Amino acid sequence: MKKTLKLTGFDCGACAAKAERAIRKIDGVQNASINLFTERLSIEYEGDAERILHAAAAACKKIESDAVLHIV
Secondary structure, eight states: OEEEEEEEEEHHHHHHOOOOOOOSSSSTTEEEETTTTTEEEEEEOOOOOHHHHHHHHHHHHHHTTTTTEEOO
């Protein structure tokens, strides 16, 4: 499954790249990409969406304390 979610709070390319790497390490995630200009996270995954998306939000928050992944 592929989802694109609003991700706010990132303003540094290096931090976004670090978050992408952290998200890709989550079990079930095949790919993740953050676009700083559109404030979007595109994530491809298989498995439990709720678990994966909450883990992605936690990974972003760990790297950038102001980060908010808008899960709807």
